[in-house]
Amino acid sequence: MSVFSLKVDIVDNQFYTGEKSPLFTREEAQKARSFHSKLNGYQPTPLCDLTALAKEIGVKKVLVKDESKRFGLNAFKMLGGAYAIARLLCEKYNIDISTATFDTFRSAIKEKMTFATTTDGNHGRGVAWAAQQLGQNAVVYMPKGSAQERVDHITGLGAECIVTDMNYDDTVRLTMKTAQEHGWEVVQDTSWEGYTKIPTWIMQGYSTMADEAVDQMNAMNVKPTHVFLQAGVGAMAAGVLGYLVDVYGSDNLHSVIMEPELANCVFRSGVKGEIDNVSGDMPTIMAGLACGEVNPLGWPLMRSCTKQFISCQDKVAALGMRILGNPLGNDPRIISGESGAIGTGILGAVHYHAQRKQLMEKLGLNADSIVLLISTEGDTDVKHYREVVWEGRHPCFEG
């Protein structure tokens, strides 16, 4: 007989203090959103109210922010890269961010610039997009095993794209070294000693989507009780969580950070109370989350304001992709890629689990819960999306 089997490890954060960060605040988020909202094609992405799914799993609301609709780029990531490049140019040419637009920068830039970065796909696509909008160059490095479709999206925006034979974290080091040799500007979404300004701006840029979500929830007259955020290096999770705890108060939000078990550096760090990185190959299907080194800038906030950490199997994300792609009742369909669907997958895995009651209790989920999730990407690897959703790869049942 086949058995429903999905592994979801949940740990409570013993180091929770609720202490907020002055870097990731409502004020900073609104600066970023004001910049983004001046870009051509800006529109808040939908916050989908999955009423039938909420009823099925026994909570009040499941709200999913659909980032596949972000500027036609199929993921949230450009919010960070574009904002960091804008702040960098403001600093270089003494421009006020509150009035800046891409037009301002295009007329201010004196010499051709090259922006360099490492990516699993989405961040590099955002940097390539911003560079193209500004008429500048981008060089994008990707780790080994990167999907050809993700490479094509980047080269399609006029950037040079190089797939290395290294994992993500070693590729970041290679990019840094090569950029230094060539005098390129590195626009990286993780930080290290002496490299904090750009990643701070990137993280602040991500909070635009949280600011939109708060407006959308206010319009529905609801406040989230739970937020589930996925982490690669944790820049998105920290940027968004920092903003949300500033708005709602840390103690009023059951915040959970989720990762694939094959790249669970934030989870391990959460258990230890200090950064505990993962090395080697990280062959998870959640390519956007396949990072082994925690962003040190975001770590203090994740340590102080996250209530729980989750590490789960790839099959969980696959379940989430299928749930969102095949909605119940009148719920809208969301095309969610591997890294986008993990949160919905966890809700599904808990619902079908033999220990459903205990897991719901552990996560503090009940009929009053209003759960905020971010589907951070659409089908950025269409071939794999179909293998999962049509062909049933990574099934929930074993045996």
Ligand SMILES: Cc1ncc(COP(=O)(O)O)c(C=O)c1O
């Ligand atoms: C789709 C998607 N979701 C989530 C993340 C995680 O972001 P971070 O690396 O900031 O934790 C990424 C990172 O690239 C991503 O591409």
